[in-house]
Amino acid sequence: MSWPLARWWLRGSTVLASGLGLQAVLAGSASAQALNAGSIETFSSTEMIGFSLVIGAISATLLSTLWLVRQRNGIEAESREIRSALSDANQRISRYQALIADKNRRIVIWDGGETKPEQLGQLPVETGAPQTEADFLAFGRWMKPGSAAELDNAIEKLRFNAQSFDLIVETYRDEVLEVQGRVSGGRAFARFVALNNLRAELAELKIEKTRLTTAIETFESLLESVEQPVWQRDSEGRLVWVNQAYSDAVEALTPDQAVQENREILNTITREKIRATLTPISPFHDTVSTVVHGNRTFFSVVDTKTPKGSCGMAIDVSREEALREELSRTLKSHAETLDHLATPVAIFDGERRLQFYNQAFQQLWDLDLAFLESRPDHAELLDRLRSAGKLPEQLSWKAWKENTLSVYRSIDTQTVLWHLPNGQTLRVIASAHPQGGATWVFENLTEQVDLETRYNTLVRVQGETIDHLSEGVAVFGPDGRIRLSNPAFRALWGITEAQAAPGTHIRAIEEACAPSYEKPDGWRAFGKMITSFEDERPSSQGTIELMSGLVLDYAVIPLPNAQTMLTFVNITDSVRAERALLEKNEALRKADELKNDFVQHISYELRSPLTNIIGFTDLLKSTAIGPLNPKQSEYVDHISTSSAVLLTIVNDILDLATVDAGIMRLTYSDIDLTDLLDDVSMQMTDRLQExxxxxxxxxxxxxxxxxxxxxxxxxxxIKIITNAVNFSPEGAKVVLKCWREEADFVFSVSDTGCGIPEDMLPSVFKRFSSNAKGGKRTGAGLGLSIVESFVHLHSGTVSINSVPDQGTTVLCRIPSGVLVHSVAAE
Structure with a gap:
């Protein structure tokens, strides 16, 4: 609530309170009069209160109206006073703006925050300052970079840190402006003033002074940072200023100490020499020797005359002096080295006179030492050699000599061949020196030319040999480009001579050979091996088959100088023969499998009927079904014997089939050999008697x-003894010998029969191979085959030795196996 309204409210409250009090007084007075006078009509209390309130409200309204009229008059008076003051303020602002809006100044006002600044006044157009407010604050567009950066930094500190500033800035038109920054009443002001001639000149002098001061400080900082001693002297020759390198050289703690104590880096003689020879036109420049930190040091001293004295610098050239001495020693050593070379060398100076030659040069041309020591001219030397008949004959001697001596005017090294009359071939290398003169080197190529001739002959012979080979040959370089190929190579792959020309890349060869080979990866593998960067390049061999049906046996052979040779041999005929043999062998193998399957199947099918026949035969022999006459008994015995033999053959075939299938397993147990022999002799009783x-x-x-x-x-x-009994005559004796050799059981069975011919010994262990000649019984020829299979299953050996008409001996060795015992869990 404003103050006039509050004041009006207080006055109204007072008037209202006065009205209510007056009503109460009037009401009391009326009541008293009514009681005292004993009026005729009586009023109730409610009516009296309502009447009092109406009278009070009317009174308050009248009083409020009077107050409002009075207050309105006061407000109008105050309003007239405020309008008058506002008019006076506007007149003063107009006068101030007219005063500020001068063409020589501009004021920028910032009211805090990010609000747009207010700009008053203008700067002259010739200063280069923009007239628009938006462009004016872009100082970098119309001020020089240094001034713009300095002003932006100062304004930022003015606005945010209330830090005042006074600057002199330059525009791109080389005009000078004075900028003042101040803070007043929470606002920041920046005033730009275009200076008049005198003030502008003063400002320019200040700027120039600042620039010169900065340049001097920069120059002194630079001199302080260099490693070369620098000094400045007055007109009397006393030190005025030195840098840190100078103080370090004279072992002073600071440059000031070196100046105060006048510590000199140069000796007295050198300083006197500088003072005597130094002039403003010609500065002193010489190499002097002095001692720094106890070591002899060489300095290249430069001293210059100045209006108020002199200044100088000392550059440490000790390393250069050491290098110069080392160069001198190197040149001397170089000359001694060249003198011991077998290659003739001659060096001529800029005037084309002989400066150096080695012993090989003197021996090559057989020249007089006195003539060489006289340092002859190069043209004179050539004339001397020509007169002695030691140079090649030329059609135009003058032109040839001028061309030879043109190396002194050339920037490139010249290399030519001289074919001397004595049969020698020299490679002459002439190299001009940048400072003048030339070096001539004479390389004897006589042996090299002879070797090259023989090499070329050898290459041609080799090429002719390769061209007439039936093998395809191609040689590639390390870059994958073909060096040579023979006609056989091109014929095998069906490419032309142009497609395999020397220099053709292996990728192009691969594309040319692609129609002949359905697997391009093969040639890519060749290319990888040929262009490999491995230190050890292994050779590779293999076989490939072309789409034309040709089968090639290839070899990748690394050669010296990172070259690789590919060879291809046509093995089509041998491969076809091999494939035919493999196919025939596969057919035989399958036939053998079919035979084994057939035999195994038939054996199983025969075993059941044979078992029945043997059972019924035994039943007929018994008396349970009645007696048989002698003839019937004889026939039943024959049936029983034949059935037993047939069952033995079937069992043997099943055993062999089981061995061939790899499913036969031996059941190992401890065997008493004595009991085993007794059992065998008992089972052989009938066969022996028969x-x-x-x-x-x-x-x-x-x-x-x-x-x-x-x-x-x-x-x-049993089978070995049976075989011996079968081939032994009646009344003969079969001998079974048994013994032990360590853990092995060894036995032999010998007979005195007809024996086995030598040509049949290799086949006695083959299946179905029997020698019926001289035998009492003919069998299927499986006995010894089964013996060999069972012996090999025991990891043993069996052999046979026979002499025709004297007998046969079979020797077996059975090693003892390992009995596997099962241990029950405890």
Whole structure:
């Protein structure tokens, strides 16, 4: 609530309160009069209160109206006073703006925050300052970069840190402006003033002074940072200023100490020499020697005359002096080295006179030492050699000599061949010196030319040889480009001579050979091996088949100088023959598998009927179904014997089929060899009686035990003895010898039969191979084959030795196996 309204409210409240009090007084007075006078009509209290309120409200309204009229008059008076003051303020602002809006100044006012600044006044157009407000504040567009950057920094500090400033800035039109920054009443002001001639000149002098001061400080900072001693002297020759390098050289703590104590880096003689020879036109420049930190040091001293004295600099050239001495020693050593070279060398100076020659040069041309020591001219030397008949004959001697001596005017090294009359070939290398003169080197190529001739002859012979080879040959360089190829190579791959021309890249060869080979990866592999950067390049061989049906045997052979040779041999005929043999062998293998499958199947099919026949035969022999007459008994015996033989053959075939299938497993157990031999002799009793042969067993009383498959070992013994009985005459004796060799069981079976011919010995262990000649019985020829299979299953060996008409001996060795014991869990 404003102050006039509050004041009006207080006055109204007072008037209202006065009205209410007056009503109360009037009401009391009326009541008293009514009581005292005993009026005729009586008023109720409610009516009296309402009447009092109406009278009070009317009174308050009248009083408020009077107050409002009075207040309105006061407000109008105040308003007239304010309008008068506002008019006076506007007149003063107009006068101030007219005063500020001068063409020689401009004021920029910032009211804080990010509000747009207010700009008053203008600067002259010739200063280069923009007239628009937006362009004026872009100081970098119309002020020089240094002035614009300095002004932007000062204004930022003025606005945010209330830091005042006074600057002199330059525009791109080389006009000078004075800028003042101040803070007043929470606002920041920047006043730009275009200076008049005198003030502008003063400002320019200030700027120039600042520039010169900065340049001097920069120059002194630069001199302070250099490693060369620098000094300045007055007209009396006393030190005025030195840099840090000077104070370090004279072992002073600071440059000021070196100046105060007048510590000199140069000795007295050198300083006197400088003072005597120094002039404003010609400065002193010489190399002097002095001592720095206890070491002899060489300085290149430059001293210059100044209006108020002199200044100088000393550059350490100790390393250059050492290098100069080292160069001198190197040149001397170089000359001694050249003198011991076998290659003739001659050096001529800028005047084309002989400056140096080695012994090889003197021996090559056989020149007089006195003539060489006289330092002859090069043209004179050539004339001397020509007169002696040591130079090649020329059609135009003058032109040839001028061309030879043109190297002194050339910037490139010249290399020519001289074919001397004595048969020597020289390569002459002439190299001009940048400072004048030339070096001539005479390289004897006589042996090299001879070797090159022989090499070229060898290459041609080699090329002719390769061209007439039936093998395809191609040689590639390390860059993958072909060097040579023979006609056989091009014929095998069906490419032309142009497609395989020397220099053709292997990628192009690959594209040319692509129609002949359905696998382009092969040639890509060749290219990888040929262009490989490996230190060790292994050779590679293989076989590829072309789409034309040709089969090539290739070889990748690394050669010296990172070259690679590809060779291709046509092996189509041998491969076809090999494939035919492989196909025939595969057919035979399949036929053998079919035979084995057939035999195994038939064997299983025959075993059941044979078992029935044997069972019924045994039943007929028994008396359970009645007696048989002698003829019937004889026929039943024949049936029983034939059935037993056939069953033996079937069992043998099944055993061989099981061995071939790889499913036969031996059942190892501890076997008492004595019991085994007794069992075998008992089973062979009938067969021995039938053949009229006696079996003699020669064995030690205690052969011991062996770990083997008892059933298979018994089959081995029975089949070998049966085979011996079959080929032994009646009344003969078959001998079974048994003994132990360490853990092995060794036995032999010998007979005195007809023996086996030598040409049949290799096939006695083959299946279905039997020698019926001289035998009492003919069999399927499986006995010895089964023996060999069972012996090999025991990891043993079997061999046979026979002499025709004297007998046969079969020797077997059965090693003891390992019995696997199962351990029950405790």
């Amino acid at each position: 053949g009229g042969v006696t079996l003699e067993i020669l064995a030690a009383p205690h052969l011991g035990d062996i770990v083997a498959d008892q059933q298979r070992l018994k089959q081995i013994l």
